[in-house]
Amino acid sequence: MVDYAGAAVGTAFGGLFELVKHLVETVAAFRGQLKKIRTTLGDIEPIIKDIDKYNRQLKRGPKEMAPIKDLLEEGKALVDRCSKIQALNLGTRYTHSKKLTDFNAAVVEKFQLYMPLLNARDEKEILVDVKEIRGEVKEVKDLLISAIWYSAVFQGGPEALGDLSVPAAPDFVVRSEVEASTTSSKLSKVEMSEVAIEGEAVHEISTMDSQQLM
Structure with a gap:
C-alpha cells in the first residue's frame, strides 16, 4: 500500500494533537504552554485534513511532506516528556517550557511559509491537468x-x-x-x-x- 504524504502527516498530527489534549488536563506544570500548542494545532487541523485529501488525489509521495511530519513527531516527543518531568525540578521545567514555546512558534512559521508554496504548486498542476x-x-x-x-x-x-x-x-x-x-x-x-x-x-x-x- 502506498504511503501518501497526507496520510503520513495526518497520522503524526493526530498522535500529537491527542497527546496534547490529554496532557493539558493532567500535567499542571506545563499547562500554559500546552494550551497554546493545543490552540495552534486546532487552527491547522482543517489544513491537515486538506493535505490528506488532496495528496491522496494527486498521489503525492511521503518525501515532500517530510519536514512537516518530522516537526510534528519531534513535537510529540517534547510533549510526551512533560509527563516525566518533576514539578519541583525548576531548572528542567524552565528549559522544557522554552522548548515547548519554540516548538509552537516553529509550527506556526512552517504553516505560514511552507504551505502556501505547496498550495501554489498544486494549483498549477491541477490547471495543467x-x-x-x-x-x-x-x-x-x-x-x-x-x-x-x-x-x-x-x-x-x-x-x-x-x-x-x-x-x-x-x-x-x-x-x-x-x-x-x-x-x-x-x-x-x-x-x-x-x-x-x-x-x-x-x-x-x-x-x-x-x-x-x-
Missing part, C-alpha cells in the same frame, strides 16, 4: 463529428448531409466539455468555426465526386 483533459475531449469530439459526416457521405451521398448543421455531441462528451470549460468560455466558438470550415470542405469534395460519376 484540466488543460490536458480539455484537449482530449476536443479530440474525441472532432473524431465523432468526422465519423458522422463521412458515414453520411458514403451511405447516403452528399444529399444526406443536408445543410451541414453540426450534429449534437453525445451526452458524455457534452458533460465532459462542460466540466472542462471553467477556464475559458471562448473555446466553443473556436471549435464551431473549425467545424463549419471542415463541413464546407467535405461538401465541396462530395459534390465534385458526384459530378464525376454522372
